[in-house]
Amino acid sequence: MGDLAAAAAVALGSPGGRSAGHVAILGYGATDPGLAEAFSGTFREGVAWLGARSWFRPHLPPTLEADGLSALGLALGVNRLLHRRDAAWLGALVVRGATAAGLSDLNRSLMVAAAHILEAPARRDLATMLPEARVALADLGIVPADAECRRPAWRNVLRFEPAMGDPARAALTLRAFEALCETNMPARLGRLEPGDVLRVLQGVERSLRLWTWEERPRTPRSALVRWDIENEYHVQNLLWTTLAPLFPDLNAEEYTPPVGHKNPRMDLTVPSLGLVIEVKFVRAGVSFAKIVEEIAADAALYRVDPKWRVLIPFVWDDSFRTEEHPKLIEGLRKLEMVHDAVVIPRPGKMERDAGDRIRPGRTGTRRASKAGAPGIDDIAQCPDSEASESTPRRVNRNVGVLKSRT
Incomplete structure (x- = not known):
């Protein structure tokens, strides 16, 4: 030129x-x-x-x-x-x-x-x-x-x-x-790569624009419906719905061979690409440094099995700290095995009522019970601290709840 x-x-x-x-x-x-x-x-x-x-x-x-x-x-x-x-x-x-x-x-x-x-x-x-x-x-x-x-x-x-x-x-x-x-x-032409999965995951934030979160019932005979995302299981369900039609071999909660006393379980996997999607749900009061540490530990365990070559962390930021997202992504990209990372905030329209706010200070990553936690469709019966609350939440009988189904 x-x-x-x-x-x-x-x-x-x-x-x-x-x-x-x-x-x-x-x-x-x-x-x-x-x-x-x-x-x-x-x-x-x-x-x-x-x-x-x-x-x-x-x-x-x-x-x-x-x-x-x-x-x-x-x-x-x-x-x-x-x-x-x-x-x-x-x-x-x-x-x-x-x-x-x-x-x-x-x-x-x-x-x-x-x-x-x-x-x-x-x-x-x-x-x-x-x-x-x-x-x-x-x-x-x-x-x-x-x-x-x-x-x-x-x-x-x-x-x-x-x-x-x-x-x-x-x-x-x-x-x-x-x-x-x-x-x-x-x-x-049938040749898929980890970048294809990444692009779909990066589009999830845009897809939430039409996510059901009603201010009033849409029809005279309908109840008010809000599909809330309250924990990591819900995020996994969202990603499964998004990815399953595109990647036929997508699996949920697959185990890797034991590593000593550890029996690691991966959130979502695409075996044909040797790819793991690790989901994190970040609540208010939890530092992003803790998320980096957890994903680094996960990657070290997954890497023991040579079948898994690529890791894409998907972080749902329920605290809407968007100003910290670039630094978090930069840090995650430096981890071994990580192809890239996706961080999306809770949409602004999904504002909870004061009585419905979930407790801060919990990552929602299921670290303590991950080896024996239930499947993504068992959240209603899950003994995990993320799925059960010692204090009952206020229930609005006019609000519909999105339930996962097999």
Whole structure:
């Protein structure tokens, strides 16, 4: 990119040989901090030169007005090096160009993306872009991602043929294909990796947006329902529901060979990947350092069996200490056997009534009785201190409870 930007800067110094494409190359180069500093002055001069020109002139063939690739490069450079008001003409050009008749789908998509980068008034919605272009540019961090466009993007990518477009479209299609393969497990052609499990677990927090927690009954004949998460068993049930349809060999509470007097039991496992998911439920008053110690001890026991190679801790933070999550994840990543870690807070909407608050100071990790604790579906009869309370809780008869079923 450096050589290309240098050649474009030389061309811009020649009045008879310069073009909008040369300025656009410098705009793309501006996404590299080193190149941005080296060519910022030349780019500013190029934008001023283009801004002084007349566009959409009758009876003349369009140039930049129909060149989405150059428009996108200019928008990136303006966003990086200039104030948008210094290139208001460009915002107006891409908004008008995106509505021009006869414009190719790719150029229209890139015009729309450029308009959004510039926050141009009256810009078209990103939904009007080619889905594969939207996926590719989202993967590059240029436009926001949209999960709804992934399916049509995948369809278009599979049907793409080199003869269908120019090199720019081929490059965008390839980028979209790579992005989709990273996040779409069916695209992996049956080859699953621990990273696939990690991505599903990282999506659990987003999935809780529609988790049932009602402020009022949804229908006249319904009771008020709130699916509370009160302990580690509940978190395991949630993860089982999420992972079981995707990983057929998912197991719950599998034992490893005894280690001396220890008979370690793993929360969730995917044997085909040699992967263990260790669930932790952190209550208020429990330090995250204690969680790191417990997972380190778990990993040491699991590692004795060579069958298990990868560990992913999943921590439910019931105390909502989100400011400490990055440090916790950083610490867990340093542990041997840990591929990565996922920490999610209790959703803000799941606020308990004062009388329903569970007691602080307990991790919910079942360390004392883990070797002989019941299965994830036996929480109602579990003798574990997490499942039984010496003091009865206040019960609201109008509140439904999510019960685990086999």
